[in-house]
Amino acid sequence: MIMQLIDTLSFQRLRRISQLGLVNLVYPGANHTRFQHALGTLHLMQKVITHLNAKGNFISNDEAIDLKLAILLHDIGHYSEAFPEDALEQELNNYHEDSGALILEGTFPEEVVASVKFHVSAKRYLCATDTNYFNCLSEASVYSLKLQGGPMDKHEILEFEKNPHLELCLKVRRWDDSAKVQGIKTPPFSHYLPVLQRLV
Numbered sequence: 001m002i003m004q005l006i007d008t009l010s011f012q013r014l015r016r017i018s019q020l021g022l023v024n025l026v027y028p029g030a031n032h033t034r035f036q037h038a039l040g041t042l043h044l045m046q047k048v049i050t051h052l053n054a055k056g057n058f059i060s061n062d063e064a065i066d067l068k069l070a071i072l073l074h075d076i077g078h079y080s081e082a083f084p085e086d087a088l089e090q091e092l093n094n095y096h097e098d099s100g101a102l103i104l105e106g107t108f109p110e111e112v113v114a115s116v117k118f119h120v121s122a123k124r125y126l127c128a129t130d131t132n133y134f135n136c137l138s139e140a141s142v143y144s145l146k147l148q149g150g151p152m153d154k155h156e157i158l159e160f161e162k163n164p165h166l167e168l169c170l171k172v173r174r175w176d177d178s179a180k181v182q183g184i185k186t187p188p189f190s191h192y193l194p195v196l197q198r199l200v
Contacts, residue, residue: 073108
């Protein structure tokens, strides 16, 4: 199922969607696509799971699968044809979190869908509640935050804290931010095929 999803034209579109805007025009060779970002987040997730298990904080196989699916697919909504590939450059909020949740609903576990649907809300929440969080955001995340409504107000914070999947949403958000590193070294896509096949 995962491989079928990745092989779709919508998912393959992420190979062309840059996360660095026009940086490659200033720094030739600079490149970081949504596809690379998806693999980078999955790579970091595997390291986190291995580290936690080694420390005795065991994550079950089912939990590990949900975590890997959530992080791999958190930006799947960017690959929807509903908005142009350069929506953010046009100062348009593409609501990729909603598009992503719609793509995944009915096929993936509720926790995975929720982590995709609310990872933008988690960014807005963390910007409002964690004074150090904003300083860790990439330039692109700071820019998109403005389009996404900025930090949450007190009422939005209280509502978001009622989310039954709050902790997973916050974790996915932090892992998302951690993988926005130019030049992050990840194994090639073929390395993930066995992992993706096990996720199905």
